[in-house]
Amino acid sequence: MAHAIRFLSVDAILKAGEGHQGVPLGMAELATALFAGELKFLAADPTWPDRDRFVLSNGHGSMLLYALLHLSGYAKIGLDQVKSFRELDSHCAGHPEYDPAAGIEATTGPLGQGIANALGMAIAEAYLNARFGDGIVDHMTWAFVGDGCLQEGVGQEAIALAGHLGLGKLAFVWDDNRITDDGSTELSISENVADRFRVAGWHVVEIDGHDLRAAAGAFAAARTDPRPTLIAARTTIARGIPRLQGQRGGHSAKLYETDRADMAALFDWAATPFEIPDTITEAWRAAGRRNAQCHAAWKARLEALSSEDRAVFERTMAGDLPAGWCQTILAAKQAALADPSPRFSIQASGDIVSALYDEVPEIFVACADLEAPTNHKRHLAAFARADRAGRYLHCGVREHVMASLANGMAAHGGIRPAAVTYLAFSDYERPAMRMAALMGLPVVFVFSHDSIGIGKNGPTHQPVEILAALRAMPNMRVIRPADAIEAAEAWEIALSRTDGPTSLIFARQQLPLLRRDATAENKSARGAYVLADATGGERRATLLATGSEVAIATEARTVLQERGIPTAVVSMPCWDLFGAEDKHYRRMVLGPSGVRIGIEAAVRFGWDQWLGPDGDLVGMSGFGASGPADALYRRFGITPEAVVSRTIKLLGEN
Amino acid sequence: MAHAIRFLSVDAILKAGEGHQGVPLGMAELATALFAGELKFLAADPTWPDRDRFVLSNGHGSMLLYALLHLSGYAKIGLDQVKSFRELDSHCAGHPEYDPAAGIEATTGPLGQGIANALGMAIAEAYLNARFGDGIVDHMTWAFVGDGCLQEGVGQEAIALAGHLGLGKLAFVWDDNRITDDGSTELSISENVADRFRVAGWHVVEIDGHDLRAAAGAFAAARTDPRPTLIAARTTIARGIPRLQGQRGGHSAKLYETDRADMAALFDWAATPFEIPDTITEAWRAAGRRNAQCHAAWKARLEALSSEDRAVFERTMAGDLPAGWCQTILAAKQAALADPSPRFSIQASGDIVSALYDEVPEIFVACADLEAPTNHKRHLAAFARADRAGRYLHCGVREHVMASLANGMAAHGGIRPAAVTYLAFSDYERPAMRMAALMGLPVVFVFSHDSIGIGKNGPTHQPVEILAALRAMPNMRVIRPADAIEAAEAWEIALSRTDGPTSLIFARQQLPLLRRDATAENKSARGAYVLADATGGERRATLLATGSEVAIATEARTVLQERGIPTAVVSMPCWDLFGAEDKHYRRMVLGPSGVRIGIEAAVRFGWDQWLGPDGDLVGMSGFGASGPADALYRRFGITPEAVVSRTIKLLGEN
Structure with missing residues (x-):
């Protein structure tokens, strides 16, 4: 059965002309032992909610997964x-691409992401197990992992956090082949990897990775030990191809027909390319049906639930929010209107989402050691070794794994994860945010401290380019609300989304309430809208702003109107939604006539699409500085006065 | 002396109204023992090349550094x-801001960066020691570090790599105070941190961090042990303020005058705010002069060198390249012209820079386990435990620390670091790239595999948004060369730069030679230029392209010209340089007349500034896919045919 993996992989790689044979040949026995003897799955029902999750974190070895x-x-x-394999539109892409219905639990390739996703899946399982009980949610999460994933910082963060949380249903199977792309692992690592896991509190089992019985024993030990388990499996990369096995070239050197012939001779394999002997096929199909009884029993337990409980579980796993949650959003808008005093922007976000915590138990908040300044914990208990019903995760100062595990929770299903930190540190999360966008996972990335408005902590903590960098990412929805009402609308947009991630960008400072309407209409959902129209004549100036700068635009408009210049203020919290509106609406909002001035405490990059060739941006041209926020706004010329004078200049008036 | 640190810090934080007292109060004894007894420095000559380097990696505790x-x-x-402190334009910014002349060796604040910079400084020291000998370069690198830095993935990467390389002159002093922003470290970490260092091959000394004698002993042990050293110093956060010490609020809770009064009573401190008793001031000034003899002896050794050797050392440390290096660039251009066959773009880069390796020994290349596909090692030896004269660093699959240590090498001086990986993985480096831009460090970030042109490895490895994200970063120069001649010009621009980093973006695929001139003139230095002008009449179309898409533009131009449409091709390898050109030049290049079409296998974000409201982009609107490169270019419509038809459409013709 293991050889079937080997030959299918080699045949596909030969046909594609390229690929990575190291993993499928080196982990064939491990994969066979797992899928044929241990993994809880049913090929006929790939999205069985209580299946074991399997992540191929060393995603370059994708043919291993496809063969399985x-x-x-x-x-x-x-x-x-x-x-x-590797042809356009094949399900067997160069690297595995997220598709649970095909058995692909995560897109992998960028190293370290897969095991961090697996950590998130294990957290999701533990939380859902606490919520729904052993009868409904009780499964393992397995990840195959290479040296690269373990060298990556995000992988190290995952090891530390998984050990800390004591996630006993998480197991990594390490392909310890002593080879990376550059050659021997001795080039770049000297430490005993198993010991590193032991220090982190993991259960470690060391085995010969080509010994099926040893593998089966290790899997059983992983299943029963209360700690997360590392199965350190000593393997030979590209095992079976005499020319390459155990060598640097085993990783992905070009294969030739002679290599297949040599392997066929070695393993006495008579089948033609892509042909699998019937007995082996039948054994594999049996493996795919192996858990049919277990699956049926689970179905029976689900059906034995009260119809209400069952509906809640099914709704939760389908990713649908409980009916009526939008009423809570509306109530938050009304509450903001009822008390229109200025609010700390990030606190307003916490106010809104925390109002949903009880109603929507699938909201799970992770935060990177900024509980107090980001203010989203509220009444949530911490998810911890001793409390799996908690749903606030203290990630430590580990932003990268926070984002990756949020992806894993979303990919698992049954969780609506939110990951919270300062916007400046979104760069630490960025590789994982890209994966969320690529996989289309509905993760909410919440950011505070979004500009020079943070003041004295200085330029390291002041984003100026990060809004642009996030807006440039396909399928990443970026929303920067101007006040508490837009904040509520932003959360509504984010939680309504099921096909991709959203970044919610909040300020640290207090923002005045600018909107004076609180109805079910979500104005932010069009991306941009006229907040205050020009009066006293045809519009001559349009002030386009986001977030904390909408208030500056509003002040500037008052002055301009007083000077007889009909001026509109446009709030544009979400560029991509606005870009998707029809041309007529866009033109109406941006101003059919007059000049356009953008106001945002950020770089101009990207703004030209809204400003046109003659527009001006009142914004930043470089990094910020350390000083009081109001001094910084003056220093960098982002003030109502600057907006007024530059508008007048653009109009050619004095 | 330690109390002087405490009171200065508290006085400054009280005056600023905010700050982080935890570190200066908790590490006051450690800092005193280091600066007054161990650190090789001379306050009167802050940039003494052979000084010990000191990095405050827990940069939020900046008042500790300023007090020292x-x-x-x-x-x-x-x-x-x-x-x-914390006021606009103060040298005492919220977080330390790189300024060696002030004694600030690195900008710190984003956690993990400082210790990774320190790793780079220690590598720089080891290499320069091998190059110039013990008499000229022989110093320690010290970093103070908190729990956050050690939780961050980049910190974990630094620990592993430093242990692997056996950098005996590197020492971290860990402020083991058991508190992070969220509260007890027990919320997020269970592992024995000292053991984690031991596994990585570090020498660990555990001390009471308030015991000056123990600290001195630990420093001496660090200096003599051949391994890198962790001094695990058990401390009390905010020690001296009874209300806060050892508490979560010790980190950065607001201070009051009563706190100062309580600390003054505790330590019997009679001095008024910002006043330091004379005897203590004198003791500190003596510490600042402590190494005067050592400094003089070093100067004498430098002067004893031959004038040639001395000049080389001084030139190297000043960051000036050897005279005549541009001739080698010119020769590379001429060589490309002499053999104009298509070249693998990233290989062309390797060809060019490797021609400088012997002539410019300060070029030091780090690569994240992609030696073969990025092809920049060439004849360089590996920097390793056994060979400090090597200057190719196998970083392992650790992109983040690669970038951060490159920053540290540049900050150390005497090294021109280049960090190499695939463009898709630049996201892993991004927090460090931002620091390079913020510090103005001349690091060269080299990237290969820059688009869908990589083909079958699929969307995880295909950047589409990353060019935009890098271009948005202030002070980051981004250059995407179209052929081997532009590649040479790009290297010339990057190595000429002394005030900030450069990202060089190369394709994996073969690119034809488009330029047919090879003179000392660097056309890329203007950012964009007319590669092929319109002929047969006034320009009606301008095709603006970068990198691998310039060839597509060139093919399209041929067709358009044949159809009687005078068309120019503009290569625009570097947007920020072009943006800095005068309006007249920009207008001449972009086309005073006719339509503009951009061609880049990337998202439109940012392109509008060049295309104007009526221009079109032949590019990507979402992520890529797995398949052969030519099939992907066809699928996404980035072909000469598409450029031709969209140009004609824009012109309103048929």
């Missing part, structure tokens, strides 16, 4: 797909 | 500066 899925009978991974 | 620098007599940190 094909052999065990996943309908979407037919032989035609395997044969089109 | 002020007390020991650094001229730039006068009492007026301390009194203006």
